[in-house]
Each structure stands twice: as C-alpha cells, then as structure tokens.
Amino acid sequence: MSALAWTAVGSLAAWLWLLLGQGFFWRTDVRLPPRRDPDVWPSVCVVVPARDEAAVLAESLPSLLAQDYPGRAEVFLVDDGSSDGTGDLARELARRHGGLPLTVDSPGEPPAGWTGKLWAVRHGIGLARARAPEFLLLTDADIAHAPDSLRELVAAARTGDYDLVSQMARLRVESVWERLVVPAFVYFFAQLYPFRRIAVRGSATAAAAGGCVLLRADAAERARIPDSIRQAVIDDVALARAVKGSGGHIWLGLAERVDSVRPYPRLRDLWRMVSRSAYAQLRHSPALLAGTVAGLTVVYLVPPVAFCAGLLGGDAAAATAGGLAWLLMTATYLPMLRHYRQPPLLAPLLPLTAFLYLLMTVDSAVQHYRGRGAAWKGRTYARPDAAPEPGPAETS
Known part of the structure; x- marks a missing residue:
C-alpha cells in the first residue's frame, strides 16, 4: 500500500477507537440526572x-x-x-x-x-x-x-x-x-x-x-x-x-x-474566543502543540484528502480507508448538529472546521511567544509560573 493509504488506515483506526473507546463522547443525551424536590430547599x-x-x-x-x-x-x-x-x-x-x-x-x-x-x-x-x-x-x-x-x-x-x-x-x-x-x-x-x-x-x-x-x-x-x-x-x-x-x-x-x-457574528470574534486560551489548554508546551497539530492533521484532515486523492489517483486503499474515516467523523458529529438544530449537511464540513481550529491553536502559541499571552477585554495573561502561596490579605 502507498504511504497515503497507510496514513488513512491510521486515521480510520483512530476513529474506530474514538467511536468506541472515548466514553461515547459523541452522544448528546447527557442531560440533568434524575432529581426530586428536597423537603427543604437550601439557600x-x-x-x-x-x-x-x-x-x-x-x-x-x-x-x-x-x-x-x-x-x-x-x-x-x-x-x-x-x-x-x-x-x-x-x-x-x-x-x-x-x-x-x-x-x-x-x-x-x-x-x-x-x-x-x-x-x-x-x-x-x-x-x-x-x-x-x-x-x-x-x-x-x-x-x-x-x-x-x-x-x-x-x-x-x-x-x-x-x-x-x-x-x-x-x-x-x-x-x-x-x-x-x-x-x-x-x-x-x-x-x-x-x-x-x-x-x-x-x-x-x-x-x-x-x-x-x-x-x-x-x-x-x-x-x-x-x-x-x-x-x-x-x-x-x-x-x-x-x-x-x-x-x-x-x-x-x-x-x-x-x-x-x-x-x-464574525470569524475574528470566534477566532479570538478560541485562540485566547488554546495554548494555555496545552500547558504552553511546544511538544503538546506539535502533537496536537499532528493529531488534528491525521484524525481530521487526512480522511478527506485520502478519499479525494485516492479517487483521483486510482489508490483504492487510500480512498476506502479515507472515506470510511470521513464517514465515521461525519456520523459522530451529527448528534451535536441536531442538538444545535443545524442542518446535517454541515457534518461533512467538520474537516474544514478542524483546520480552522488548528490555525487558531497555532496562532494562540504565536501570540504567547510574542508576549501577548491570553488576551481578553483589555487584560493579557502571560504563562503562569508557579503561583506563590496567598498572603494574609488574600486568605482573610
């Protein structure tokens, strides 16, 4: 098999694991658990x-x-x-x-x-x-x-x-x-x-x-x-x-x-929302950033690329593995689109959205190393060092 086909098979394996081994994350039926009114309502x-x-x-x-x-x-x-x-x-x-x-x-x-x-x-x-x-x-x-x-x-x-x-x-x-x-x-x-x-x-x-x-x-x-x-x-x-x-x-x-x-309403508003904390989510680690970029690429970007390139280039293995991975990706995204009352036609576009998130994450790291850190409403938070214990004024 070609290198592209093997990569697509790896992506398909990742999606099979996500489907069955990641806590059924794609299901949207986790709502408030069963409850009953207390005899006395607490303050x-x-x-x-x-x-x-x-x-x-x-x-x-x-x-x-x-x-x-x-x-x-x-x-x-x-x-x-x-x-x-x-x-x-x-x-x-x-x-x-x-x-x-x-x-x-x-x-x-x-x-x-x-x-x-x-x-x-x-x-x-x-x-x-x-x-x-x-x-x-x-x-x-x-x-x-x-x-x-x-x-x-x-x-x-x-x-x-x-x-x-x-x-x-x-x-x-x-x-x-x-x-x-x-x-x-x-x-x-x-x-x-x-x-x-x-x-x-x-x-x-x-x-x-x-x-x-x-x-x-x-x-x-x-x-x-x-x-x-x-x-x-x-x-x-x-x-x-x-x-x-x-x-x-x-x-x-x-x-x-x-x-x-x-x-x-605008892409730059959403970009700012995600990028302000994306690198903090990765604990400001270059290694985790590289792993995240590689993971997003293999899991979300390879399937449509392998499917299309396989069809155009006559690589049946790449097209099959990429198409199946893309299908699983689409299927797991549908419940969330239903929760948000959005058309199912958006589901196959998830690789495009993942690519945007990849760029937002990289931009978050770039802004961090430019000294801007996580910026929000006029405040900028640099990488947190070990926090000192609170003094008497803070613990009182």
Missing part, C-alpha cells in the same frame, strides 16, 4: 463576574432575578472594572424587573497572580459567605437561565449528592461562522472531556462549563476555590479538577434551557 447565592457586559446584561440578568426558586436566594454581581456602565445598568435592571435581591460591588483591580474573572469570583464568594449559603451558583454575565434553572440544578445536586453540577450552555448559532464553528467547539470539548466519565468517582476526567456551575459551599472551601486556581485561564476545567481532586463528586452535561446570549 443559594448566585455570583456573576462581569466586565464590560452592558451589551448583553439586559438579556441575561433579568433571567436570574426572575428565578422561581422556593428557597432563599440572592444575586451578587461583581463589576470587574467595567468602563461601559455595567454596574449601573445592573442596578437599573433590578429596579425595573424586581425579583431576587441583587447586590452590585467591585473588588478593584486584581493583584499579581490572579486572573480578573477569578478575582471577581473570589470577591463575590466572600460577599456570599456572610449569608452562609449551602450552594453557590457561578454563572457568567452572558448566560440566560430559564425560570426553573436554579430549582432544577439544586434538585439534581441534592438528589445525586453532587458537589458540583455544571451545564454546558447552548451557545448562539445564528451567523454563518457561528453555524460552522460553534457546534464543533462543544463537540471537541466533549471529545477531550467525555461527559459520562466526569461523573464517575475515581476517574481522572474532570471538567465543567464556566457559564453555569452549581457548587456546594463546603466543597468550595475544601478545594480552596478560587484561591487554588487563581492563575487559571481555563478556569472552569481547573475548578472541576480542584473539586474532584479534593474528593468531590461532579457532573457535567448539556443544557436545554440555559443559553449564551453573546454573539460571535
């Missing part, structure tokens, strides 16, 4: 870190204030140095809509060794601690919740005795680029962190979706959240690892009624 504090979110806050914050929750609950919005009037808008929305009590506060600029979001989360948890809640809901300012979202999350956590329950919010898919890139983003995430393995006690797989994380307050204290992950750019995965590493029981699945309202 909950909702913490919302927000930096320059005035453009989306009117769609998201009222949904939190309107939560139909039988127990005691209140919302803490932490204005992380916004320059667009985010804090004032939040107060106005609370006056206009009513609902759960809202506190708006600001922690000031984060000290060295902290990302801005986690510094804001720390401040919000500190404010919430005075209420002694049983649960904390950590949710982003661009996430809209159905009226029963909090009730369902708490019931699931109580019923399953989970320390952390997280839902992957349904991201917006309206523009052409969102349709091409966004479902694949969740598909790739599930491939890296198969949802079914996350809930298994003792498994090494741990992840959460930062837009919607219900966390027991005592589990947060055991895992020293967020101090123990204060430098993390990919804070949701770091949070889940910290909680699971401290003995916590965690769960992650797809949401049906928790939605992101943030638009990514």
Whole structure:
C-alpha cells in the first residue's frame, strides 16, 4: 500500500477507537440526572463576574432575578472594572424587573497572580459567605437561565449528592461562522472531556462549563476555590479538577434551557474566543502543540484528502480507508448538529472546521511567544509560573 493509504488506515483506526473507546463522547443525551424536590430547599447565592457586559446584561440578568426558586436566594454581581456602565445598568435592571435581591460591588483591580474573572469570583464568594449559603451558583454575565434553572440544578445536586453540577450552555448559532464553528467547539470539548466519565468517582476526567456551575459551599472551601486556581485561564476545567481532586463528586452535561446570549457574528470574534486560551489548554508546551497539530492533521484532515486523492489517483486503499474515516467523523458529529438544530449537511464540513481550529491553536502559541499571552477585554495573561502561596490579605 502507498504511504497515503497507510496514513488513512491510521486515521480510520483512530476513529474506530474514538467511536468506541472515548466514553461515547459523541452522544448528546447527557442531560440533568434524575432529581426530586428536597423537603427543604437550601439557600443559594448566585455570583456573576462581569466586565464590560452592558451589551448583553439586559438579556441575561433579568433571567436570574426572575428565578422561581422556593428557597432563599440572592444575586451578587461583581463589576470587574467595567468602563461601559455595567454596574449601573445592573442596578437599573433590578429596579425595573424586581425579583431576587441583587447586590452590585467591585473588588478593584486584581493583584499579581490572579486572573480578573477569578478575582471577581473570589470577591463575590466572600460577599456570599456572610449569608452562609449551602450552594453557590457561578454563572457568567452572558448566560440566560430559564425560570426553573436554579430549582432544577439544586434538585439534581441534592438528589445525586453532587458537589458540583455544571451545564454546558447552548451557545448562539445564528451567523454563518457561528453555524460552522460553534457546534464543533462543544463537540471537541466533549471529545477531550467525555461527559459520562466526569461523573464517575475515581476517574481522572474532570471538567465543567464556566457559564453555569452549581457548587456546594463546603466543597468550595475544601478545594480552596478560587484561591487554588487563581492563575487559571481555563478556569472552569481547573475548578472541576480542584473539586474532584479534593474528593468531590461532579457532573457535567448539556443544557436545554440555559443559553449564551453573546454573539460571535464574525470569524475574528470566534477566532479570538478560541485562540485566547488554546495554548494555555496545552500547558504552553511546544511538544503538546506539535502533537496536537499532528493529531488534528491525521484524525481530521487526512480522511478527506485520502478519499479525494485516492479517487483521483486510482489508490483504492487510500480512498476506502479515507472515506470510511470521513464517514465515521461525519456520523459522530451529527448528534451535536441536531442538538444545535443545524442542518446535517454541515457534518461533512467538520474537516474544514478542524483546520480552522488548528490555525487558531497555532496562532494562540504565536501570540504567547510574542508576549501577548491570553488576551481578553483589555487584560493579557502571560504563562503562569508557579503561583506563590496567598498572603494574609488574600486568605482573610
């Protein structure tokens, strides 16, 4: 057989393993587990870190204030140095809509060794601690919740005795680029962190979706959240690892009624979203970057190339192996497209999307070595070195 045919066979073998040996990552039926209402509903504090979110806050914050929750609950919005009037808008929305009590506060600029979001989360948890809640809901300012979202999350956590329950919010898919890139983003995430393995006690797989994380307050204290992950750019995965590493029981699945309202209409918006943290996901390792590029090439790019080149060049083995690999790739992507209510004709285009993600990942590394690190909303985070232990002012 030709070298191309052998490479295509390797790609097909990889897809057979992904299909059967990676926790059935391609299935989209991991939703909130069975749950029942508790006899007494525990108290909950909702913490919302927000930096320059005035453009989306009117769609998201009222949904939190309107939560139909039988127990005691209140919302803490932490204005992380916004320059667009985010804090004032939040107060106005609370006056206009009513609902759960809202506190708006600001922690000031984060000290060295902290990302801005986690510094804001720390401040919000500190404010919430005075209420002694049983649960904390950590949710982003661009996430809209159905009226029963909090009730369902708490019931699931109580019923399953989970320390952390997280839902992957349904991201917006309206523009052409969102349709091409966004479902694949969740598909790739599930491939890296198969949802079914996350809930298994003792498994090494741990992840959460930062837009919607219900966390027991005592589990947060055991895992020293967020101090123990204060430098993390990919804070949701770091949070889940910290909680699971401290003995916590965690769960992650797809949401049906928790939605992101943030638009990514242009390719450069999506590019920035992915590239800002892609190299951090690889722990800023050139070796892991090279392995990722090679892996994406063999798994996603070789099948269509082998299929087309094999047909044109009369290489039956390459065309057959490449076509079968491409078929498996397409089939595993269809459930995610259905979840996002997208046409199945997008499924064969997954190699094109994977190529875009490959370029975004390389660009993330290039930006890192140019000293720009992970940039987001005016802040740049370089490679985290070993974090010093927090001083007395941080642990008080």
